[in-house]
Amino acid sequence: MLLWLGVLTGACACGRQIRTWLRATGEARCLEVGYDAALGLGVLAYLVLGLGLVGLLYPWALALAALSLYAIGWRQIPERVRWLREARWPAGRLESLLWAALIACGVAALVRNLVPPGGDEWDTLVYHLTGPKQFLQAHRIHFIEHDHHTNFPFNMEMLYLLGLGLHSDRLAKLFHLAMYLLCVLALCGAGHSLGRPGNGAGVPGAVGPAGALAFATIPAVAWEAGTAYIDLGLALYGLLTVLAWSEWRQGRGRGWLVAAGLFAGLALGVKMTGLLVVLFVCGATLLTEAWRRQTRGAVASTLLLGATAIGLASPWYIKTYVYTGNPVFPFFYEVLGGRGWSREHARTYQEEQQSHGTHAIARAVAEGTYRRMEVGVGAQSETADASASAAVVRALFRRGDWPNAAAALVVPLLEVIDPARFWEQAAVPCIIGPLFVALLPVLIWLRPLPPTLKALLAYAGFGLFAQTHLSQLSRYQIPFFAAGALGVGYGVVHLGRLGRAPRAAGWLSFGTVSACLLALHLLRATAALPTALGVWTAEEVDAATFESHGAFEYLNAHAGPKAKVAVFGEPRLYRLDVPAEFADRFHNTLYPYERMRTPDDFLSALRARGITHILVNPRYHPGVMGPGPKDRVARFIDALAAEGRLEVAFGDPAEQRTTFVLRLTGRE
Amino acid sequence: MRSLISCLVALWIAGITVWFLAQPYVGQACSREAGAAGTVVRLLSGGD
Numbered sequence: 001m002l003l004w005l006g007v008l009t010g011a012c013a014c015g016r017q018i019r020t021w022l023r024a025t026g027e028a029r030c031l032e033v034g035y036d037a038a039l040g041l042g043v044l045a046y047l048v049l050g051l052g053l054v055g056l057l058y059p060w061a062l063a064l065a066a067l068s069l070y071a072i073g074w075r076q077i078p079e080r081v082r083w084l085r086e087a088r089w090p091a092g093r094l095e096s097l098l099w100a101a102l103i104a105c106g107v108a109a110l111v112r113n114l115v116p117p118g119g120d121e122w123d124t125l126v127y128h129l130t131g132p133k134q135f136l137q138a139h140r141i142h143f144i145e146h147d148h149h150t151n152f153p154f155n156m157e158m159l160y161l162l163g164l165g166l167h168s169d170r171l172a173k174l175f176h177l178a179m180y181l182l183c184v185l186a187l188c189g190a191g192h193s194l195g196r197p198g199n200g201a202g203v204p205g206a207v208g209p210a211g212a213l214a215f216a217t218i219p220a221v222a223w224e225a226g227t228a229y230i231d232l233g234l235a236l237y238g239l240l241t242v243l244a245w246s247e248w249r250q251g252r253g254r255g256w257l258v259a260a261g262l263f264a265g266l267a268l269g270v271k272m273t274g275l276l277v278v279l280f281v282c283g284a285t286l287l288t289e290a291w292r293r294q295t296r297g298a299v300a301s302t303l304l305l306g307a308t309a310i311g312l313a314s315p316w317y318i319k320t321y322v323y324t325g326n327p328v329f330p331f332f333y334e335v336l337g338g339r340g341w342s343r344e345h346a347r348t349y350q351e352e353q354q355s356h357g358t359h360a361i362a363r364a365v366a367e368g369t370y371r372r373m374e375v376g377v378g379a380q381s382e383t384a385d386a387s388a389s390a391a392v393v394r395a396l397f398r399r400g401d402w403p404n405a406a407a408a409l410v411v412p413l414l415e416v417i418d419p420a421r422f423w424e425q426a427a428v429p430c431i432i433g434p435l436f437v438a439l440l441p442v443l444i445w446l447r448p449l450p451p452t453l454k455a456l457l458a459y460a461g462f463g464l465f466a467q468t469h470l471s472q473l474s475r476y477q478i479p480f481f482a483a484g485a486l487g488v489g490y491g492v493v494h495l496g497r498l499g500r501a502p503r504a505a506g507w508l509s510f511g512t513v514s515a516c517l518l519a520l521h522l523l524r525a526t527a528a529l530p531t532a533l534g535v536w537t538a539e540e541v542d543a544a545t546f547e548s549h550g551a552f553e554y555l556n557a558h559a560g561p562k563a564k565v566a567v568f569g570e571p572r573l574y575r576l577d578v579p580a581e582f583a584d585r586f587h588n589t590l591y592p593y594e595r596m597r598t599p600d601d602f603l604s605a606l607r608a609r610g611i612t613h614i615l616v617n618p619r620y621h622p623g624v625m626g627p628g629p630k631d632r633v634a635r636f637i638d639a640l641a642a643e644g645r646l647e648v649a650f651g652d653p654a655e656q657r658t659t660f661v662l663r664l665t666g667r668e
Numbered sequence: 669m670r671s672l673i674s675c676l677v678a679l680w681i682a683g684i685t686v687w688f689l690a691q692p693y694v695g696q697a698c699s700r701e702a703g704a705a706g707t708v709v710r711l712l713s714g715g716d
Binding site: 219372373374375376377389416417419420428431433434437438439441442445495498499501502504505506508509512513516519520523524526527529530535 | 670671673674675677680682687688691692693694696697698699700702704705708711712
């Protein structure tokens with residue numbers, strides 16, 4: 001915790017110094033902290049990237065990188081300390097209540113960050129922490145051929161690498177919590193800045209905290225705050241880009257335009273879909289300046305903004321190009337190609353990305369099997385769903401799937417009715433809640449809206465529309481929820497303008513939904529409390545909840561120094577210390593399955609890659625040495641085991657319940 | 669006109685909220701999280 005706070009303080013000081021150089025300062029304090037810390041953490045991510053590229057990923061070098069934030073920003077520290085001393089609890093009762101709820105959100109998320117990642121934190125264990133762990137072991141950033149994810153831009157993962165190198169996976173996770181807290185602070189501060197003359201004078205102080213609470217209690221957001229995903233990083237940098245751009249639009253100096261470019265570049269370095277925020281601000285600059293008949297200025301400003309953003313993010317895309325031959329690997333494979341990928345992989349990947357949301361609902365309606373998915377249950381019920389909600393969904397899809405261009409219109413409503421269709425599993429974090437659907441349309445009657453709010457809502461709408469084309473997983477929409485949340489806060493606080501009934505309905509709705517979702521967040525944190533407090537060890541919890549725990553323990557203890565593992569059905573390799581690679585055909589082209597005809601071909605391929613063990617999670621790759629559907633790999637392994645060329649080293653394949661390990665015997 | 673808009677806005681907000689709260693997954697989620705938290709509390713307090 002102290003290390004984390006130390007790094008954040010350094011990031012604040014460093015970010016503040018950079019903004020001073022840019023002459024882009026002077027904001028509500030909460031928003032200032034958001035700008036400063038986000039910029040400082042961005043600097044830190046690039047310092048770690050630099051260390052990784054020159055092969056200096058050692059704890060002492062990472063510590064020096066963190067300390068260099070203080071070297072850059074030491075002049076700003078006394079001023080920040082004065083700020084902290086002068087901080088006061090809000091005077092109004094409503095604001096106090098909202099801040100108390102926000103603090104509860106932060107504490108609940110903090111508790112979950114004090115626990116090592118569990119089996120349900122899927123991508124954390126697949127690559128957000130596993131990639132940095134492998135880089136740390138090699139002391140350099142290198143090409144990991146079996147996992148395409150490690151070629152994505154990795155700004156957030158550089159912070160996780162720092163956390164792993166200096167302390168543990170808990171420190172790594174805390175950096176994603178930092179993004180959550182900074183989003184909350186930025187929204188609170190942005191609400192305050194809406195009340196500035198020229199930006200909507202007379203805006204009450206509760207707008208920001210109300211918007212922040214609407215965002216912070218979304219279960220998808222609250223869940224991500226407790227794990228090392230990256231969507232909250234993208235949300236923060238997207239939000240700050242639009243806020244800084246709006247400052248520039250209101251005539252507060254060119255420094256803000258450069259700041260917007262820096263934040264957009266950092267967003268693009270977090271995730272490729274950060275390109276949406278770059279496109280949005282560049283497009284908005286061109287349009288708004290051209291509207292004012294300042295064509296030359298429009299082009300110059302857009303070029304400055306775009307070049308700053310793309311220049312800052314470019315190291316990631318150059319690195320990926322050098323490793324794979326495609327700067328946005330594995331996307332656009334048909335046009336740009338890429339190492340270790342194929343047309344079949346590209347097609348499978350795209351189909352998977354397009355399999356959620358309206359596409360999943362349309363399939364179920366067409367097959368006549370549509371029912372709203374249950375959440376947090378073991379298995380879905382198969383009884384018919386005769387509810388009015390299901391009837392509405394069936395009516396919406398009577399003519400088949402919605403074209404992507406129009407689907408954005410119904411996605412928010414469908415996420416209220418059947419949110420599990422917009423998540424990978426029917427788990428509690430899939431829930432989005434109704435506040436955005438209930439309160440954002442009402443803003444039509446609350447015009448004129450402050451310019452900053454209009455910019456944020458335009459970004460949220462543009463992002464939701466574009467993201468609907470790419471993939472409809474609701475966690476990918478988190479950056480746009482962050483931007484839209486201020487509209488929710490503005491709406492609920494200003495409904496009184498329309499009369500007493502809307503005001504009462506608004507606050508009742510906001511209060512009930514926020515309380516319900518906050519309760520879910522607190523209950524989840526309660527379940528993590530014993531591990532966070534050390535009553536239960538992380539080992540005990542992992543053994544009880546993660547089906548591959550035993551197999552990993554076995555391999556870590558007994559596989560030997562020359563072992564290498566081919567993994568089937570289990571990509572969550574974070575806790576496996578033995579060299580391993582994904583061997584399922586959809587991950588890479590390391591194993592030429594299309595050319596394999598016999599078990600001998602399969603065995604030869606394993607030996608050619610130096611494999612000594614095979615690990616199988618039957619939950620995701622069923623049928624290997626047991627009952628269940630048998631694909632080609634299952635048939636090969638069954639045949640090799642029957643001939644004694646593979647033997648069971650750990651677990652019981654016949655049970656098909658927990659992950660097991662096979663060993664190559666060396667018999668010809 | 670103003671009172672009509674006022675009435676429609678109030679109905680819209682209340683309707684969407686009630687619709688959300690009436691969805692079965694809300695109860696399932698509360699039950700799931702309360703169950704997990706309850707199990708932890710029971711185990712910590714020495715129950716079975």
